[in-house]
Amino acid sequence: MRGVVAAGHPVTAGAGADILRAGGNAVDAALAAMLMSFVCEPMLTGLGAGGYMLVAPPGADPVLLDFFVEAPGRGLPPGAAPAPLRSVDVDFGDAVQAFNIGASAAGTYGAVAGVAAAADRFGRLPLAELAAAAVRAAREGVAVNEQQAYLFAILEPIAGATPESRALLMPGGAPLRVGDVRHDPALADALERLAAEGPAPFYTGDVAAAVSDWILARGGLITREDLAAYTAVAREPVRIGYRGTTVLTNPPPSAGGILLARALALLDRDVPPPSVGAVVAAMEAAQAERTPAFLAGLADPGFLERFAAGRLGATTHISVVDDEGWACAVTCTNGEGCGEVVPGTGIHLNNMMGEQDLSPFGFHAHPPGRRLPSMMAPTIVLGDAGPRLVLGSAGSNRIRSAILQVVVGVLDHGRAVQEAIDAPRIHVEDDIVYAEPGVDTSALEAAERTIVRFSARNLFFGGAQAVERRGGALSGGGDPRRGGAVALAD
Numbered sequence: 001m002r003g004v005v006a007a008g009h010p011v012t013a014g015a016g017a018d019i020l021r022a023g024g025n026a027v028d029a030a031l032a033a034m035l036m037s038f039v040c041e042p043m044l045t046g047l048g049a050g051g052y053m054l055v056a057p058p059g060a061d062p063v064l065l066d067f068f069v070e071a072p073g074r075g076l077p078p079g080a081a082p083a084p085l086r087s088v089d090v091d092f093g094d095a096v097q098a099f100n101i102g103a104s105a106a107g108t109y110g111a112v113a114g115v116a117a118a119a120d121r122f123g124r125l126p127l128a129e130l131a132a133a134a135v136r137a138a139r140e141g142v143a144v145n146e147q148q149a150y151l152f153a154i155l156e157p158i159a160g161a162t163p164e165s166r167a168l169l170m171p172g173g174a175p176l177r178v179g180d181v182r183h184d185p186a187l188a189d190a191l192e193r194l195a196a197e198g199p200a201p202f203y204t205g206d207v208a209a210a211v212s213d214w215i216l217a218r219g220g221l222i223t224r225e226d227l228a229a230y231t232a233v234a235r236e237p238v239r240i241g242y243r244g245t246t247v248l249t250n251p252p253p254s255a256g257g258i259l260l261a262r263a264l265a266l267l268d269r270d271v272p273p274p275s276v277g278a279v280v281a282a283m284e285a286a287q288a289e290r291t292p293a294f295l296a297g298l299a300d301p302g303f304l305e306r307f308a309a310g311r312l313g314a315t316t317h318i319s320v321v322d323d324e325g326w327a328c329a330v331t332c333t334n335g336e337g338c339g340e341v342v343p344g345t346g347i348h349l350n351n352m353m354g355e356q357d358l359s360p361f362g363f364h365a366h367p368p369g370r371r372l373p374s375m376m377a378p379t380i381v382l383g384d385a386g387p388r389l390v391l392g393s394a395g396s397n398r399i400r401s402a403i404l405q406v407v408v409g410v411l412d413h414g415r416a417v418q419e420a421i422d423a424p425r426i427h428v429e430d431d432i433v434y435a436e437p438g439v440d441t442s443a444l445e446a447a448e449r450t451i452v453r454f455s456a457r458n459l460f461f462g463g464a465q466a467v468e469r470r471g472g473a474l475s476g477g478g479d480p481r482r483g484g485a486v487a488l489a490d
Contacts, residue, residue: 406420
């Protein structure tokens with residue numbers, strides 16, 4: 001077997017597997033899948049997005065490539081006021097979450113820079129070959145599946161926010177339904193240009209100028225200076241011991257990885273497997289660390305060392321492992337999009353500046369150029385023979401709880417990776433425990449905890465995609481909550 005790809009859509013996973021069969025490594029496969037996800041999963045990701053890629057090359061040090069969204073505003077007059085954010089409610093069925101959209105919700109995108117940097121540093125095949133399937137799919141169209149139709153339906157307030165987003169995401173005037181074929185020729189053109197010219201047009205050329213002019217004219221903050229200054233950054237991952245393995249995850253200035261590590265460090269002190277109560281306690285302890293001082297310090301040199309010394313002891317997602325020992329985990333998000341689609345560019349901009357989870361102490365408080373403190377945490381678990389588990393999740397503030405429970409399921413309960421992903425989940429936030437059917441909440445009830453029970457498995461609890469190596473054999477798990485799929489490259 002050449003390798004395994006787990007992703008948020010069957011066509012996304014298939015694009016990655018095809019690249020493995022063509023001789024690409026795990027990073028090539030992840031990039032091809034990532035580009036295809038822009039076509040197949042347009043409400044979740046795209047060229048206007050940001051993310052992180054964690055790479056463990058065989059026989060070399062692992063690297064976290066940070067291409068997440070930055071706070072915009074370079075070169076604007078002091079005190080320049082953005083247009084008011086527009087709040088919309090998204091109904092998950094058993095819970096409602098408010099999201100903020102509009103031009104001022106858009107931050108400086110990094111996905112284009114991330115693709116180019118990863119291909120240049122780790123890739124084996126030409127970027128044009130990695131993008132070819134996505135270009136073809138965007139031109140010929142992709143049929144909407146059940147999970148994507150659900151996303152189009154619940155995110156209708158965002159898809160229909162502007163004439164441009166309605167034309168792109170609701171071409172018939174209503175949310176796309178199962179079986180509808182969606183085309184995106186502007187995205188196809190943009191992907192071809194990225195493959196041929198690299199990232200320059202998107203950061204210093206005509207595309208960058210079009211994006212900045214469009215957003216500034218509508219009260220947003222992205223300037224040409226912001227785009228010209230953007231670059232992907234290579235970082236050393238966080239390392240934490242857990243049950244005799246080494247867990248690698250996202251370091252500061254991201255917040256999700258270090259909070260995941262905090263929860264794992266707490267659970268590692270107890271005899272396995274942890275109870276539901278212990279998992280809830282670890283989640284709450286990690287959440288309690290997310291204070292104003294924590295968020296303010298994330299970008300400071302030495303913050304990880306200071307945090308780890310007292311607490312650690314010893315974020316659609318794609319996971320790939322190949323037969324050469326390469327492992328790659330990449331999480332990329334557009335949030336839900338801000339509703340601003342820039343004509344002729346193929347770009348639907350993110351709404352990261354309007355995400356409450358990224359700005360819990362006030363919107364537009366981050367200085368221009370600051371990477372936002374994302375919850376995304378691509379993660380690799382290393383065993384004695386190399387990568388043991390490669391995973392990550394979508395899901396806003398539920399990302400770290402989804403990853404935590406999959407790791408516990410595989411390493412503590414001995415579950416196969418798909419079984420661990422399928423298992424019912426919990427999430428703790430603001431002293432409320434959210435629970436899927438099947439979670440034993442008796443101890444929590446006895447402690448008189450406030451519990452919100454979901455009637456069925458729900459994408460509210462994240463979308464974990466993972467690949468596992470067990471006994472020399474590779475297998476994958478796709479999260480049914482978000483239409484996850486696994487593709488094997490024979």
